[in-house]
Amino acid sequence: MGMGLGDKLRITLFGESHGTCVGALVEGMPPGTPIDLDSLSREINRRKPGRKGLSSRKEADECQVLSGIYEGKATGWPILMLTMNSDIRSSDYSFLPDHPRPGHADMVEMVRSEGSSDLRGGGSQSARLTFGMVAAGSQARTLLDQAGWSCIAHLHSVGEATSRPLFQLDRDSELESGTDMARLNCRDPEAVGKMSEFIESVRMDKDSVGSVVELLIEGIPIGVGEPWFDGIEPSLARAMMAIPGARAVEFSHGVESSRMRGSDHNDPWLSVEGAPVLEGASSGEADGSLGGRSTGAPIRVKVHFKPPSSFPREQFTLHLPSNELMPLEVGGRHDPVLGPRAVPVVEAAAILVMADLGLMGGFLGREEN
Numbered sequence: 106m107g108m109g110l111g112d113k114l115r116i117t118l119f120g121e122s123h124g125t126c127v128g129a130l131v132e133g134m135p136p137g138t139p140i141d142l143d144s145l146s147r148e149i150n151r152r153k154p155g156r157k158g159l160s161s162r163k164e165a166d167e168c169q170v171l172s173g174i175y176e177g178k179a180t181g182w183p184i185l186m187l188t189m190n191s192d193i194r195s196s197d198y199s200f201l202p203d204h205p206r207p208g209h210a211d212m213v214e215m216v217r218s219e220g221s222s223d224l225r226g227g228g229s230q231s232a233r234l235t236f237g238m239v240a241a242g243s244q245a246r247t248l249l250d251q252a253g254w255s256c257i258a259h260l261h262s263v264g265e266a267t268s269r270p271l272f273q274l275d276r277d278s279e280l281e282s283g284t285d286m287a288r289l290n291c292r293d294p295e296a297v298g299k300m301s302e303f304i305e306s307v308r309m310d311k312d313s314v315g316s317v318v319e320l321l322i323e324g325i326p327i328g329v330g331e332p333w334f335d336g337i338e339p340s341l342a343r344a345m346m347a348i349p350g351a352r353a354v355e356f357s358h359g360v361e362s363s364r365m366r367g368s369d370h371n372d373p374w375l376s377v378e379g380a381p382v383l384e385g386a387s388s389g390e391a392d393g394s395l396g397g398r399s400t401g402a403p404i405r406v407k408v409h410f411k412p413p414s415s416f417p418r419e420q421f422t423l424h425l426p427s428n429e430l431m432p433l434e435v436g437g438r439h440d441p442v443l444g445p446r447a448v449p450v451v452e453a454a455a456i457l458v459m460a461d462l463g464l465m466g467g468f469l470g471r472e473e474n
Contacts, residue, residue, distance in 0.1 A: 113464035122231035128187025129237030135470035136181030148243040208414025242453025256455040260291040261319035268293030272389030290448035313412040316444025322404035336397020344454040353409040
């Protein structure tokens with residue numbers, strides 16, 4: 106099954122939402138890479154459930170690193186990272202498999218596995234498995250930091266409530282614990298209040314809503330990325346679209362590009378202190394990638410997420426034993442919006458992709474003979 110991501114730096118996810126544990130096996134971390142346990146804890150806390158107004162599932166999410174590390178550094182051998190599931194309420198899914206949920210993979214998983222899949226909480230399709238992505242990304246970030254590369258994301262919009270572009274916001278400061286900015290992973294102090302109020306109104310209406318996460322990748326030198334299918338955009342898009350609930354990915358001007366003229370869309374090359382630089386790079390307007398390779402300008406990405414498919418309203422869907430449409434009210438502890446907790450997942454996915462491309466091209470780590 107396709108549970109892996111990457112080439113030189115590869116992660117393989119494992120586990121189920123209501124199984125014993127979830128985690129990731131990380132292969133290809135260059136030996137000697139420092140392992141930052143503080144970063145590991147910090148990034149995991151940014152995605153964990155239990156936040157006010159979001160999922161009420163209470164998981165400690167204490168990550169165990171069981172192999173591949175010695176005296177605080179990677180050994181070069183596979184790194185196994187996992188956390189035990191503890192707050193499981195499988196009774197919330199007692200209607201499965203007889204009554205597959207609208208918008209979920211229950212039906213397709215049941216048919217594909219001939220009834221063998223664990224469907225509780227989404228099983229291996231659950232966003233619970235993004236724990237492994239975030240854990241792995243927290244350590245791959247060290248490779249980027251050493252080279253001066255950065256990947257940072259935040260909540261860009263919920264419904265009609267929209268923040269300013271990330272390029273115009275403070276990207277260096279840590280969000281203050283206990284604030285709406287930290288709770289929603291949004292860096293715009295002017296927009297976060299509107300987002301919070303809107304999310305609460307949707308939750309009180311027993312509904313859910315879509316959202317957008319913005320990502321900014323900076324410090325990448327010219328030439329990172331491989332031809333065609335391993336280019337920057339294809340590689341990032343594949344990773345982003347694997348995040349549960351993702352429905353679209355935009356790069357640079359995104360869908361607006363299809364309505365632009367070439368004379369407006371193109372960024373001319375300039376010479377700045379003897380080096381080639383795209384016009385608009387300093388303002389975040391230039392294309393960060395051309396032909397699948399980095400231009401040296403910031404890479405701007407937006408990831409669009411659908412409304413969560415589980416919400417406490419009655420929905421009508423096929424009841425398999427009776428072969429009739431019957432009402433279903435999904436219980437459980439679900440987020441009314443995906444964007445806030447998807448922010449660290451988007452960051453982690455970008456870090457893993459860029460670290461892998463950096464290793465593939467010889468920009469990061471040590472080349473093996």
